[in-house]
Amino acid sequence: MQTCIDAFKNLNISTQRNALQISPCCLVPTRRTDTIDFVNNAHLNRTRQFWKGGEFAPGCSACKQVEENVGRSRRQDSNAWYQEHGYNDTTVELIRIDYWTGDTCNLRCAICTPENSSSWKDELKYTTYPITKEAAVNRIWQTVDLSKLQFIHFNGGEPLLNKEHVNFLKEIPEKKKVVINYNTNATIRPSHDLLDLWAEFKTVRIDFSIDDVEERFEYQRYPAKWNQVTENLQWFVDMCPTNCMFAVNTSVGVLNHSNLDNLSLWLNKNFNKNRVSDPIEHRQQPVNGLFALDNYAANSGDVIKFLDDCDARRGTHWRFTFPELASTV
Numbered sequence: 001m002q003t004c005i006d007a008f009k010n011l012n013i014s015t016q017r018n019a020l021q022i023s024p025c026c027l028v029p030t031r032r033t034d035t036i037d038f039v040n041n042a043h044l045n046r047t048r049q050f051w052k053g054g055e056f057a058p059g060c061s062a063c064k065q066v067e068e069n070v071g072r073s074r075r076q077d078s079n080a081w082y083q084e085h086g087y088n089d090t091t092v093e094l095i096r097i098d099y100w101t102g103d104t105c106n107l108r109c110a111i112c113t114p115e116n117s118s119s120w121k122d123e124l125k126y127t128t129y130p131i132t133k134e135a136a137v138n139r140i141w142q143t144v145d146l147s148k149l150q151f152i153h154f155n156g157g158e159p160l161l162n163k164e165h166v167n168f169l170k171e172i173p174e175k176k177k178v179v180i181n182y183n184t185n186a187t188i189r190p191s192h193d194l195l196d197l198w199a200e201f202k203t204v205r206i207d208f209s210i211d212d213v214e215e216r217f218e219y220q221r222y223p224a225k226w227n228q229v230t231e232n233l234q235w236f237v238d239m240c241p242t243n244c245m246f247a248v249n250t251s252v253g254v255l256n257h258s259n260l261d262n263l264s265l266w267l268n269k270n271f272n273k274n275r276v277s278d279p280i281e282h283r284q285q286p287v288n289g290l291f292a293l294d295n296y297a298a299n300s301g302d303v304i305k306f307l308d309d310c311d312a313r314r315g316t317h318w319r320f321t322f323p324e325l326a327s328t329v
Helices: 042-052 058-068 074-084 118-124 164-170 192-198 214-220 226-239 257-270 293-314
Strands: 010-016 019-023 096-100 151-155 179-184 203-209 244-252 281-286
Touching: 019 042, 042 058, 058 074, 164 192, 214 226, 226 244, 244 257, 257 281
Parallel strands: 010 096, 096 151, 151 179, 179 203, 203 244, 244 281
Antiparallel strands: 010 019
């Protein structure tokens, strides 16, 4: 068994209840920390020791289970990336960052949860969790050596609503060596200052979360508006610097699996190339949790209750929006 190079060269930064949390990657449970010491942090080093001994660390069960079922794990994908970029050793040096910008989000998507969306917290009137997490991830560049950094993946919430990550990008010393990647819901346009900053980096990869079209999209990504999102997609093509590459991520689940052909037709016609004719990749991955296709037979009652509750709060009508699903009830 190979080691996991992520344990030695990747940092996952997130927050919970306004506390800074870190781990070796986004699949490993995080531990609270007041400051980030990538080289000496006890949680990171404990994971590294297991891998040096040829064992999966206790927090690495997700990859272990995938590999035991002959799937392709995060560990294997990450190791391939490091090998492609010339990193085959276990020297502790920060090469990649998974940066979770906080729970600030303007949408309450059906497949999301209050854990990752301040808007969901507002709708459900949560009072035990803070609405924003941005303050807990401020100024990480003050304690972390960024000189060898090559890749950053921004997740949210909605990362383009986060202002602090812009200050972080400004502090990266070797921008032309760094690829940055965003997962965004396509409702927020970056400022012109951020566009200018993106132009300084090697590549900017922007992955848009688009699961369906028209009113079906609006229900699943509530309260986003389809016309606004389609205008924004064209705005990104027209306005982003030429080092920006685009992709669409589609989460396939109970609500949209029967309409994927219509989504593909729309994307192939309307969103297939960037400004310099680089192709826009269209990807799909399965939904986990309540709306997972594999679980619907066992969880259909919970799905229906969730949708009925949303309709009662929002004045929406899922039975009209998804008639093929309503016909199975």
